[in-house]
Amino acid sequence: MNIHRSSLVGRFLVTGLVAMVFAAACTGEQTPSGVDAPTPGAVDEGRSASEALCPTAALAGADGPVEIEFWHAMSATTGEVLDELVADYNDGQTAVQVTAVFQGGYRDNFNKYISTLRSGGTLPSMIQLNETSMQQMVDSQSIIAVEHCVVAADYDLSDHPARLLEQYRIGGELVTMPFQLANPVLFYDGNDFVAAGLDPDDPPSDLGVLESVSRALVDTGTVPTALVLDVDAWPFEQWVNTAGVALVDNDNGRTARAQNPGLDSEAVGDVLEWLDGMHDAGLLQITGRGGDQAALAKFVAVGLGTATMTIASSASLGEIYKQLERAPDVDLRVGPFPGLAAGATAVGGGSLYLLNETDDAERAAVWDFMTWLDEPVQQVRWSMGTGYIPTRSSASDDAGLQALWVERPGFRVAFDQLSRPGDLPGGGGPVIGDHLGFRDAIEDGLEALYAGDDPAEVQAEMQSNADEAIDDYNRRIGE
């Protein structure tokens, strides 16, 4: 009840406050993305400008341990693993002391951050937010792009998969530090596949096959409905991504600020038609729209045997294995995300922002902590405890992770999915000021679709609602 209420409040705060912050902070020249950036010039000049913004060596000259506050949105098991990591970091060195503060979900965390920024309160030095906040964080002008730290520290990014770096770059500049990556994957019950005469080692690779597999599952009487989904815009966006089609203009908002949604594309129409067909044929059941509860309900449906397959974030892996592996009737398997086409998916999940109301020592401390979290050892631990995809390619060499991948191959699927061929427009998923408003437009449309509205009408409505959300935000920001 409270959670829902807070998300309503969230919309109000999100749309209103960023604009106010932007108006208040608007000074000087901006790059197209709005991040403080060194003026183009000689490499040395760029480097010294970066060093000024992110003096990564400043920790050495600091007097006593530098205290930094880190606001995060990790609850339940992921919250526990994060707390352990923070404790280990604090115990392992004396220069930096991190205080991790849970601030509700991503939306709550963002709202609180923007409210505190707006009211001149005490801000953290570092914050964890997901990909939907990237444009707004840039617009808030309260961050230092981690690109400056990378340049200042000569930080080697060659071990990071290109797709994940591209996701967090705007205009070629790494805005925020990747930390926890997730991708949608297919969860399914192998026993049902066997019962329906299907090969459990061969999960459906795209929507066409997913539909025929669903038919086989239902026609053989194995399950009442084959696929269970909630009303969620994230996989919807990913279906469009796999077709290599932009969700907003200006290369998914990456070469310039997004001005118009691209929900009128053929790809979007195809996805809607497909969902409508699946739903009408009784192959697809919907658990509703409501975040955590609706997401949990999908797995309950698979666990109870009322559906065989669902699509969810790879980040749920740790929990799902814990819950379903002990259910004797379910042979839980994980397959790659069945796309509209065979193209790439965009990386999702939380990343870490360096905030600019910090002194030199604090910036250096944040950078030290960020890079510690980015080390393969920590990434492996994080991945094994939660199901998030490690940020480092070399993590796959880790013996522990390899053992886990043998024991539970599902943990590997999302990691491999990162190297799926295909180009995303602008290199990554969409960057939209009011991304949540954009997603609301999609989810409103999906609800109407499942209530029986015509897919073509739904698509037109989605496009116009998304357009309104983008226009509204851009107008407030003065763009």
Next chain:
Amino acid sequence: MAADAKRIELAAGSKLVARYLLLALVAAIVLFPVYAAVMVAQKSLTELGSLDVLVPDRIDLGSVPTALGEARMGRYLVNSAVVSVAIVIGQVVTSVLAGYALAFLDFTGRRALLAAVAASLIIPFEVTVVVNFETVQQLGGVDTYWALVLPFVAFPLGIFLMRQAFLGIPRDLLDAAVVDGYGHLGILRSVALPLVRSTVAALSLFSFLLAWNQYLWPLLVTNRDDRRTVQIGLKQLTGAVGPDLGVIMTATLLATIPILVLLVVFERQLIRGLTAGSVKG
């Protein structure tokens, strides 16, 4: 004649049975989620996949210490109790005093003040939250108990409710008190308050409920774990999935107990309080 009377009696009887059956059905529907929560709280995750989870085969309080200790619900419950009680006291005091003044005192601007109170009823909390947060920050209120309480000490609905209740007191009683030499405080204490006891009880319960269920404001003004309240604790426990539904359910039930107890204790006053003033035009 006698047969007619009997028929009427029978008809009345079956009507009564039907009414109780309907009430029982509604009660069952309302109570089912609570029952399910109690059952889930005692079961392990492996039992969650089937309807057996609803069968009361044992009493297992194993997740209570986990919820109170590891999940820190104990601390959150204490914080919520302190904050909620403080808010209730504040709201009752301000509502009674303001309600009395608006009902009986004759002063310039009374009507305007009443209109202002009524108007503020329709301003949602969300509109004032940013300004309040700004104020509290500037006063250095982050991570303090007073910041959790202060913005809620005056409650327009409470003022309105108390004013209506006071207006329901017969004028003669008040006149008699004046003749007996009572001042306003004396009248309030000895005459008016005892007569509106049920409204005060209803107001207390209502404001406790609102204070107890707060999420956004406590999240905004606290960063330290030892100042946080029960709803934030619940949110912290629940991820996209898990970790342990038993612990989550136990924590949720623990968070519900104070409200349930208050509801049972104050049920009669609550109903009387909510209907009080509704007859008076």
